[in-house]
Amino acid sequence: MSAQKLSVPRLSDAVAETLERQILDGVFKSGDRLPAERELAVSLGVSRPSLREAIQKLASRGLLRSRQGGGTFVTGQLDAAFFDPWQEMLGAHPELRTDVAELRRVLASEAAEWAAKRRTPEDMTRLVQTFTALRGALSAAQGEFVQAGGGFGETSLPTAQDKDGIETLIASDAAFHQAVAEAAHNAMLGHLYAAVLRLLVDDIRLNFSELREVSRAFSLLASQYSTLFEAIRDQRPAAARAAVEAHLDFVAESMAQSLRAAARRETAAQRLQSHPDFSGGAIAAVASFSSHA
Amino acid sequence: MSAQKLSVPRLSDAVAETLERQILDGVFKSGDRLPAERELAVSLGVSRPSLREAIQKLASRGLLRSRQGGGTFVTGQLDAAFFDPWQEMLGAHPELRTDVAELRRVLASEAAEWAAKRRTPEDMTRLVQTFTALRGALSAAQGEFVQAGGGFGETSLPTAQDKDGIETLIASDAAFHQAVAEAAHNAMLGHLYAAVLRLLVDDIRLNFSELREVSRAFSLLASQYSTLFEAIRDQRPAAARAAVEAHLDFVAESMAQSLRAAARRETAAQRLQSHPDFSGGAIAAVASFSSHA
DNA sequence: TAAATACAAAGGTATGACCATTTTACCTTT
């Protein structure tokens, strides 16, 4: 009578839960486009109306957004829940960037350790992909610099090609770190780390830009990435943690140098023209970085 | 171009809005049965799939409830909307709670270590305040239990006073941990930790509720809190980290026990009446917890 | 009268088709 009858589970609810789960697990990331409804319905083994009802449910919760003719996209509301308040805070208090970087170090360390413990073969394929792409982007960006590095007067005038190289490098870097975080198999950590990386994207860009003018810097980075990758591949958690911490310590030190260099450049832009070998100082700085590893 | 185009209004959205409006206006009152989908579709001038999508949207928000063969009814649930998206996720995917708890352990460990390193005198005054309040709430809640603990048959019937004790205990616990996190002097960590604690409040409540029925549990907790507090006070980072990790490992183990106990209670509610000394098992369980510290 | 049965109603699901919009590829033009 008054008791609740056991309700028959609706198929659309199960589908919605599956999709939600996949979004949560990073199978579909923020901004990704879902497969077409017809394909997705087949791959899920349900009819299109059932899938559509599930999509509508998630869309009504703001997790998905559909555009006729375009596709259905993951809105990234989950990441935004972390990201938005923080970005606001960062805008008002730029000095918090060091706090974010510090937090990132913690999250990345833990992610690397867990990834080394829990990675699956599927994780490895993605890690290999992103690692390979990152190595390629690294050498490509380095190659561009070496190629055009003869004229030192242009260092403050990046070409469009340079900018593309840096951007793909940033994207590759983020993708690799994200792959590590997702190999840790903790959905919260994965989304949180994505949000933190987005917060730091400006710093990362600045850092890469400065670092690419130092020929040895990128090979250092490459070796650091390799160490991390191999530690996860060989399932050595402590080594993975150490590798990512060494990498981020190097990055942090480099960041401090970059900020100082940027400030210096502000006041001495003209003098750079007459002292084209200033980068020797940067090379010396990188040499000191290597002692951190 | 890439900016957001004005999206074509979906018919199902318009239908959902119409239905919601009619429910709000009292055309369909609470508990009413909506017209059959086929009739309603005709009367609204839309197809049944479109109407169904609209109904699913409202059902996913709790406004409607459909029973196969019965009909679609208006539930009195008005405006249960606008949760934290992560809160919703946790509701739909309970297995995520372990992820959150795992993340919390990381954050709390780091917070404790940093707090021991960086705490200021001002931090100490707040730590003392919250720690004292927590100890008070702990013994108060324990006292309530001991006072009313004679009749074991009532353990599943918490009084209003019990509930208040638990709630103040939860608040005190959160305040103390939050004070530790803020003594770490990383604003991002502080905000993040607060958010994570909010996500876990239900688990913490459940855990305290189960734990308070075991007389020795609260004194164990009190000693754990003391160890953490003293480590921060004496600026011993490693000890602080160890203390909070021991505490959270105990909590995690206790949580697992609580969930098992809750599940057991579900199926054996009657037997509890005839076996009032069941709590002896819980005490034994807690005794095993102490080996984790 | 009460239990069992049968029928109708209602929601749940599946299939197929067609429409509107967007995206993409190709082709023409400059």
Place this chain on the structure above:
DNA sequence: AAAGGTAAAATGGTCATACCTTTGTATTTA
């Protein structure tokens, strides 16, 4: 070779129909 435009493919949006399962109720039967 680059720019622009047009057509085709892709994709979500909508509709119609059919069939199934569950529920509610009227009918039949013991």
